[in-house]
Amino acid sequence: MDRHEREGRALEAARLTRELAERGVVAVALPWVDNSGVVRAKSVPIDRLEHAAAWGVGASPVFDAFTPDDTIVAGRYAGGPVGDLRLIPDLTRLTELAAQPGWAWAPVDRYTQGGDLHPQDARGVVRRAVAHLAEERLTAKAAIEIEWVVGRDGDDFAPATRGPAYGYTRVVEKSDYLVELLTALRHQGVRVEQIHPEYAPGQFELSVTAEDPLGAADTSVLVRETIRAVTDRHGMRVSFSPMVIAGGTGSGGHIHLSLWRDGRNLHSGGDGPCGLSATAGAFAAGILEHLPGLLAVGAASVASYLRLVPGAWSAPFQACGHENRETALRLVTGSAGEEERAANLEVKVLDLSANPYLCVAGLLFAGLAGVRAGATLSGLVDVDPNSLSQDDRDRLGIARLPASLTDATDAFEADAMLTDAFGTELAATIVDVRRAEIARFAAATDEEIAAGLRWAF
Known part of the structure; x- marks a missing residue:
């Protein structure tokens, strides 16, 4: 400077x-x-x-x-x-x-x-990933969904709502809270697309408009801290942890991505599955290939793997499907007539224990590696992979993603593309920090893990 x-x-x-x-x-x-x-x-x-x-x-x-x-x-x-x-x-x-x-x-x-x-500045890593995209005349748009739970004040978790999953009762119970939140975000220039009750007790979800990758990561931090401030003003406590109660339903932080060239959304109007262009298909294939290692960045806590289990709609399988919420990658096409604007790729296995900048950058690096390699997206999966036999999953090439932070960290460390993209110092520190958390909770029960990280994020 x-x-x-x-x-x-x-x-x-x-x-x-x-x-x-x-x-x-x-x-x-x-x-x-x-x-x-x-x-x-x-x-x-x-x-x-x-x-x-x-x-x-x-x-x-x-x-x-x-x-x-x-x-x-x-x-x-x-x-x-x-x-x-x-x-x-x-x-x-x-x-x-x-x-x-x-x-x-x-x-x-x-x-x-x-x-x-x-060299470990996370915003700088996003800028570097975006610059690499530009070398291929590509830009990206991104948006990060925010899921959170509100509880009564105290170290233990007791949900601050009584209404059922997705129930309007929760909107009635917390209408003043949600109005204050939406008003604050609007005054701060955040464009909210939807907000609604989610499945878990006390859980809500908020989606925002897609923007450039660095802006999307910035916005996700601003939204989270605004939720925290409004929740505190209403006498409640907020958690963005992947799992607040062992055996419950976790909270995610799904990322939506779309790839663009010369003002055209490459996830629509192409000859590939769901209208993907060859470039967008290669981008998705690159992410899918490197997803095991990416989990060390995007599902960054031992608590993440209490959430990433089959049958919980957390998509723990290395597969891609059209509007399939149990595959790690979900191809979103949007309603007929708005595909060009709405089509995107949702990465479902991520959560809010992640540094959003590193998470976005890692996805861009992986996708770009697929583009440069001319990768092709394998067949789409149109069922819950967990409903298939192991033999059928093997035949279709559907692998289980890492089931622990240890496995994800090993995969990250073994992924030369990812570690080179992040740089020696940052990649090593990510591994060092993950290994320390693994050691900290090595003898802990699921209940102790959930309690120990409940209010960390």
């Missing part, structure tokens, strides 16, 4: 500071997401935003080595007390927070003191 860029950032921050101060903003939160999927933050008073925008705010690189329970891992490239980074707020995403009066929010990029992007 040179002097000219710093001066330009300072001028823009000064302008924004005046506007925000006039509206009563007194502090700006500067969040980032660590390798365990936890949102960490520093903050500055509004009159320090100009300096922060130009020169950053100091932060230790140790946060790369945090586990969900705040244990610090002595990793190969992170975890020690030495060193410092600079948190540089992205002023294009500076947002006044409707559910936190007096506060604004701006996600940060993490730089070294010498002005270089930190």
